[in-house]
Amino acid sequence: MRLKSHLKYWGRNAFVWTGISLVCVLGFWIMNELSSAKYIQGIGLASTFLVYLTVVGAFVSMIAVISTFQTEIPRLVSMNVTRKAAVWGLTAGHAATALLHMLLGILIWCIFGIGEAEMVVFIASLITSVMLGFGGFGMLLGASVLRWGKIGTIIMAAAIMVITIGISAFIAMGGKDSFRGFSMETVAELNFWPLALAMAAFYLLAGAAGFMLTRKIEVRV
Amino acid sequence: MSELKAKGITKKYGTKEVLHGIDLTLEKGKIYGLIGRNGAGKTTLLSILTSQNPATEGSVTFDEMQVWENPEALKHLCFSRELNQLQGGNANAMKVKEYLWAAATFFPYWDKEMAQKLVDIFKLDVKQKISKLSKGMCSMVTIIVGLASKAEFTIFDEPVAGLDVVAREKFYEILVEEFMETGRTFVVSTHIIEEASDIFEEVILLDQGRILLKENTQNLLERAFHVSGHEEEVARAVEGLTVHHEERLGRSRGVTVLLEPGQRIGTEYDVSVQRVSLQKLFVALCGEE
Numbered sequence: 001m002r003l004k005s006h007l008k009y010w011g012r013n014a015f016v017w018t019g020i021s022l023v024c025v026l027g028f029w030i031m032n033e034l035s036s037a038k039y040i041q042g043i044g045l046a047s048t049f050l051v052y053l054t055v056v057g058a059f060v061s062m063i064a065v066i067s068t069f070q071t072e073i074p075r076l077v078s079m080n081v082t083r084k085a086a087v088w089g090l091t092a093g094h095a096a097t098a099l100l101h102m103l104l105g106i107l108i109w110c111i112f113g114i115g116e117a118e119m120v121v122f123i124a125s126l127i128t129s130v131m132l133g134f135g136g137f138g139m140l141l142g143a144s145v146l147r148w149g150k151i152g153t154i155i156m157a158a159a160i161m162v163i164t165i166g167i168s169a170f171i172a173m174g175g176k177d178s179f180r181g182f183s184m185e186t187v188a189e190l191n192f193w194p195l196a197l198a199m200a201a202f203y204l205l206a207g208a209a210g211f212m213l214t215r216k217i218e219v220r221v
Numbered sequence: 222m223s224e225l226k227a228k229g230i231t232k233k234y235g236t237k238e239v240l241h242g243i244d245l246t247l248e249k250g251k252i253y254g255l256i257g258r259n260g261a262g263k264t265t266l267l268s269i270l271t272s273q274n275p276a277t278e279g280s281v282t283f284d285e286m287q288v289w290e291n292p293e294a295l296k297h298l299c300f301s302r303e304l305n306q307l308q309g310g311n312a313n314a315m316k317v318k319e320y321l322w323a324a325a326t327f328f329p330y331w332d333k334e335m336a337q338k339l340v341d342i343f344k345l346d347v348k349q350k351i352s353k354l355s356k357g358m359c360s361m362v363t364i365i366v367g368l369a370s371k372a373e374f375t376i377f378d379e380p381v382a383g384l385d386v387v388a389r390e391k392f393y394e395i396l397v398e399e400f401m402e403t404g405r406t407f408v409v410s411t412h413i414i415e416e417a418s419d420i421f422e423e424v425i426l427l428d429q430g431r432i433l434l435k436e437n438t439q440n441l442l443e444r445a446f447h448v449s450g451h452e453e454e455v456a457r458a459v460e461g462l463t464v465h466h467e468e469r470l471g472r473s474r475g476v477t478v479l480l481e482p483g484q485r486i487g488t489e490y491d492v493s494v495q496r497v498s499l500q501k502l503f504v505a506l507c508g509e510e
Contacts, residue, residue, distance in 0.1 A: 002329065005326045009323065009327070075323065076323075077272075077273060078300070079323060079324055079327040079328060080271075080272075080295040080298065080299070080327060080328065081292075081327055082291070082292055083290060084290060085292070215290075218273070218275065219268070219273045219274070220268075220305060
């Protein structure tokens with residue numbers, strides 16, 4: 001495996017996806033500030049950014065990984081990268097994206113927050129959990145699409161529908177009280193590191209599963 | 222000497238077998254022409270040779286190394302094929318310069334200067350998205366990747382599709398120039414046989430998933446003839462020979478024959494004997510009666 005080539009390629013991807021997240025975060029914050037009906041109220045600027053970053057990071061993780069499976073993997077294989085190297089490159093690349101998001105979150109908190117060390121640790125674990133968890137999920141969906149074509153797309157659409165319905169149902173049932181009691185201080189007392197480690201393990205297993213699903217695909221670019 | 226060898230290559234899609242036990246050896250330092258009708262299996266075979274498609278049975282080796290998922294073997298190969306302007310059902314949003322950057326990143330012998338020179342020759346706008354390119358411009362991108370990769374064995378699948386005649390001539394000229402300078406092996410799969418036949422040292426004819434022939438182009442054309450005249454005279458002249466194609470007009474008859482060693486056409490009969498072009502020979506061998 002030509003490590004330098006992969007570092008260059010996937011490193012660039014990581015920065016691009018992180019940049020997209022940052023733009024989305026800024027966009028959401030502006031929308032929230034300009035809107036008369038505030039989507040997230042009563043928490044500080046730093047916390048707002050972090051909530052957005054976590055939510056955006058989740059979507060970026062899933063959508064970016066699915067998209068990468070469909071477009072980048074076939075392209076790389078057509079350029080003589082082995083399927084194994086391409087999938088593991090994607091796995092490492094997305095992990096780098098998660099790391100950049102984590103550093104971004106810590107930076108935002110340090111600039112706009114009051115910089116407590118415990119909060120920094122909490123931010124790191126929360127963002128890692130979310131991004132690796134959703135990234136792993138995206139890996140399985142993306143590999144399914146690449147392996148099974150239309151059937152894989154149906155599986156992906158069904159999975160995303162289930163998630164969306166689940167979240168909508170949760171909010172609908174709880175109403176405006178769904179996020180009552182949410183405050184950074186309260187949530188920060190929770191320990192996300194076990195979840196982060198579990199999601200990291202899930203992420204690696206998903207990477208392995210992604211490779212197993214795509215190890216014999218035919219490539220047409 | 223480097224060799225790309227396919228042994229017993231069979232490919233099935235479900236119950237349909239599209240390649241039947243193909244054995245093929247490609248040697249270093251030649252320009253091969255791969256010709257065949259639509260659906261003959263050319264692209265399938267080429268993609269199997271370069272690990273972009275797994276064979277159902279058989280193996281492909283490069284210098285005794287398995288090619289499948291082997292970076293050491295793959296670095297000597299390049300398969301340049303028609304770009305898909307869609308990605309996963311959506312328009313390919315990648316720009317030409319990004320595509321070339323990716324190619325430069327992963328082809329270990331990439332020649333950046335050659336790539337830039339070809340971009341200038343073909344007057345390609347590298348800031349254009351691939352989805353917005355014309356068919357001809359897409360072909361130019363694949364040609365640039367194939368040539369600039371500097372891979373020892375470079376395979377072009379229909380490289381001139383959509384190119385105007387000036388661009389096609391330019392491609393052939395650059396290909397031959399590159400071959401003379403480096404001795405790289407090129408395999409060109411094309412439907413525009415007449416134009417390209419002059420550059421093929423060897424021609425491989427694929428028909429319905431089998432290799433009909435693989436032969437030095439010059440030798441092949443020296444034994445291919447079109448015999449025409451009165452049907453009775455023609456019948457006598459080609460007695461004992463395999464007739465691959467026949468035309469009739471009233472009592473006139475024209476046949477295409479491919480002589481085997483020791484065979485001859487009876488020129489003592491009142492018939493006209495003419496050499497056959499590669500394209501006409503291909504039609505004679507693969508066209509339906």
